[in-house]
Amino acid sequence: MTSLYIEATRSTPEIKFENHLLTVKGQSYPENAVGFYAPIFSWLNEYLGMLGEVTAIFEFDLLYMNTSSSKCIMDFVDILQDAYSQGKRVSINWYYDPENESLLECAEEFKEDVDLPFNIIPVEGQ
Amino acid sequence: MLNESLTDLKSRLDQDGIVLTFTGPFSQEVIEVLGDAIKKHINSDENIKKNTLNVFSVFIEQTQNINSYLSSQKFAQEGLGFLGSGLVIIGKTSENYFVYSGNMVVKEDAVALMSMIEEINGLDREQLKAAYKSQMKKERLILEGSSGGAGLGLLEMARKSSAPIEYTLINRNERFDYIILKVIV
Numbered sequence: 001m002t003s004l005y006i007e008a009t010r011s012t013p014e015i016k017f018e019n020h021l022l023t024v025k026g027q028s029y030p031e032n033a034v035g036f037y038a039p040i041f042s043w044l045n046e047y048l049g050m051l052g053e054v055t056a057i058f059e060f061d062l063l064y065m066n067t068s069s070s071k072c073i074m075d076f077v078d079i080l081q082d083a084y085s086q087g088k089r090v091s092i093n094w095y096y097d098p099e100n101e102s103l104l105e106c107a108e109e110f111k112e113d114v115d116l117p118f119n120i121i122p123v124e125g126q
Numbered sequence: 127m128l129n130e131s132l133t134d135l136k137s138r139l140d141q142d143g144i145v146l147t148f149t150g151p152f153s154q155e156v157i158e159v160l161g162d163a164i165k166k167h168i169n170s171d172e173n174i175k176k177n178t179l180n181v182f183s184v185f186i187e188q189t190q191n192i193n194s195y196l197s198s199q200k201f202a203q204e205g206l207g208f209l210g211s212g213l214v215i216i217g218k219t220s221e222n223y224f225v226y227s228g229n230m231v232v233k234e235d236a237v238a239l240m241s242m243i244e245e246i247n248g249l250d251r252e253q254l255k256a257a258y259k260s261q262m263k264k265e266r267l268i269l270e271g272s273s274g275g276a277g278l279g280l281l282e283m284a285r286k287s288s289a290p291i292e293y294t295l296i297n298r299n300e301r302f303d304y305i306i307l308k309v310i311v
Binding site: 010011029030066067068070071100102109 | 282
């Protein structure tokens with residue numbers, strides 16, 4: 001599977017994939033969140049379709065996201081949950097700054113609806 | 127003469143605790159640059175450090191709502207030109223930040239927006255959270271890109287604010303109102 005790399009901008013996160021680890025890092029508030037995430041989801045669906053016995057880890061390390069990005073990240077989590085329900089080995093690590101409660105709340109809200117491994121991890125001094 | 131009135135304007139803004147104001151055509155680029163300036167300002171404010179992201183978040187939702195409304199096909203067809211520009215003001219009191227926004231709005235949209243705000247203002251914290259979640263699921267089903275309406279953005283603002291969302295409608299003509307929103311963070 002080819003690797004994936006999208007450089008961060010002021011309003012979009014860095015997306016990096018290598019060795020079955022995908023990270024989404026930074027801020028997300030583009031004008032058109034669906035336009036930003038749609039190609040990533042196509043890539044993701046293709047990747048998950050080909051995923052064998054390996055565990056794929058998805059790390060979210062976000063400082064801020066606007067409401068339309070939240071909707072997209074919820075879609076992201078749903079795609080992973082579908083793969084998990086089909087027997088794929090996927091897990092989520094969600095990092096957040098303890099001083100930033102809203103990203104913790106988001107993670108908790110996303111986690112409520114799924115049963116894949118979903119670790120919410122505080123990181124001091126981000 | 128302009129010099130004098132600008133000096134007056136500046137001292138007026140200072141008196142009212144305004145730290146940033148922008149009026150003109152909104153764009154994503156403008157929003158990002160102003161957003162960065164706000165973050166820098168609040169981060170250097172020792173008193174009100176903890177809600178930097180709440181102020182930023184309210185600012186982003188407010189300005190992106192306006193940007194998406196003013197650039198929507200429906201509004202563009204009104205042919206308002208420069209009148210179709212937005213206003214955003216951020217200021218502070220001794221305890222809070224406040225974010226004002228202003229823009230032209232078609233009267234029927236103003237009515238819909240007001241009733242949405244009234245409804246949101248009537249919700250407590252838990253109800254807001256539940257409404258946010260159900261709105262999020264509803265808007266995802268619409269598949270209209272990021273412009274799923276003002277609902278989710280308003281709910282987010284309400285969740286970040288420490289007081290009800292205030293609004294003022296000013297009658298412009300038979301077709302338009304000017305709407306001012308005030309959110310205290």
